[in-house]
Amino acid sequence: MRIRLEKRLTPSRIMQVATPIASVLLTMLLGAVIFELIGFDGPDAIWQTFITPIVAPYKWVDVLTKAAPLIIIAQGLSLGNQAKIWNIGAEGQYVIGALAGAGAAFAMPADAPSFIAIPAMIVAGILGGMAWAAIPALLKTRLRVSEVLSTLMFVYIAMQVLNYLIGGPWKDPNGHNFPQTPPFSPTQTLPHVIPGTVIPPGFVIAGVLTLLFWLLTARSVYGFSVRTVGAAPSAARYGGFDASRTVWSTLMISGGMAGLAGILEAMSQLGQINLGFPSGYGFTAIIVSFLGRLHPIGVFLAGLILAVTYVGGQVAQTAVHVPEATAGIFQATMLFFILASDILVRYRLRIVRDPRRTAPVGVPA
């Protein structure tokens, strides 16, 4: 008796929903065991990481604040991932978007009214992110440079642009020599949360974008063309879908989303840009995208779950004294599980009773 894999004709719907949930649960279980083994209170660490942020209302603002950039970036990345275009450099686009938005803020008079200042900064942020993704897009379509490596290299370059600007030309003259920009003026900032609620403005935008991305992927020809380019490049060519247009559009959209997330974070949470601004959202959003199975609604939920692990990681750090790096390990473990379980979506497991009867039929995936 042994297990045989049979390729499914269409991906399993049930497995697409069940495997992310199972991945989260398995991560919690494995986490508890490992923490117990290395000498912490395992169940308590898991409770603090995964449950406390959900059941403690005073943590909700934190969770939604962290979820907003993750969801916004991951929606863009998921679109590209559907076309098998891998933008690994959202972190760089996030940073450059925020810097572009800040540049717009510093270029305008500080007392410019909000209804001009805020849209101008947001547009600049989106354009900044797009511009940073445009170079890899150009290299990919013109010179066939793999976007995986080029987008990533641009993260490191973006970090140096940030260091240069906040330590040089844009350095705050009243900042006690810290590398940071001057604060944005009151008309250039958004509130932390919408007054009277626990909802940050970025989270509202994340929600609206989720809906728009759902319409785009599920209800438009464009969404269909992106999926086709990813699943069957030659069929896409035959059907008249231009691969290089897909490269451009998906990288522009994902870069723009990362830039938007960056400027929103700067405007509503920090009120300036400093050394601590790059916080890894661009990388974590890749996990969000896969955990959400590239589906807009899934990505929205996955963004909330990853935000919980961020906030919970800090809770567990103070409550159970687990090290800071814990959240990152949980996030990576979740991604491992989701990728490992992908086989269940594409294949059916069959238990074969008689090993001699199995006829070898090649299934090159």
Place this chain on the structure above:
Amino acid sequence: MNIAFVIDALVTVIGVTTPILLAATGELVVEKSGVLNLGVEGMMLIGAVTGFAVALNYGESLGDWAPWAGVIGAAVAGAAASMLFGVLVLTLGSNQVATGLALAIFGIGLSSLIGASYVGMVIQPFNQTFPDWLAADPIGRVAFGHSPLVYIALVVVVAVGYFLNHTRAGLILRAVGENDVSAHSIGYPVIAIRYAAVAFGGALAGIAGSYFSMVITPMWAEQMTAGRGWIALALVVFSSWRAGRLLVGAYFFGILMTLELYAKASGFSFLPSQFWAAMPYIMAVAVLAVMSARDVAGAEAPACLGRPFMPNN
């Protein structure tokens, strides 16, 4: 410009080149077998923290052999981490890009977790191979004044070049990377060969990481490999998957990174220091562009690179 300055610069170049050369040599073998493992940075960090921990904990009992134990520990840890990737990608057929990234993120997290208790501790640097008198004069220092890992890296890249091009096993490994279906149909164990290649790449990435924590700065710091794992990946493309060019390319990047150090230290630069810090990455993109444009047909990359292979079981 005097001789001492040139000697110093050469010694620095050799030092910064060694880890990327080691990691890229490992990745070259992995990619030649048709697998793209983007998790080099994570494996390097796991190697860095393991090497440091072993050398620190066995420093008293093993004495002079402790650093060697550290290097072996780093290699084993790097290979073990790569097996995590291997099971997902090779046995379960998961997406190689995403799995490699997961390994990178995992390695960053795990190494910080393990290393948290080692922050601030120092070990004996592992930087001497030959007796002092050989490295006494300036010229001798360039040739003989390095860590054993420097010489190991050079031996390994030459050995890998020979293995890939002049041995039967190397030919089979390349066949698996060029056409997995054919290799499978004439009876070669495609998956087993790829596992071996991935493990070898992991071991070398681990050793490369240990160079940071045992030679460059004999202490542990979070994310101390500072993105060099990604440079190693670019280096493999730069080499167009050839060991000889990999060696040349590694030294080219090493010179760039040394320029950054000197620009920062001496202040002679008319450009901001951040420009020099970004230089290796800018150059990496530039060489990717040049190499990819030359290789328009994609003929130089292993044909099955990144493609999952699921033999019927």
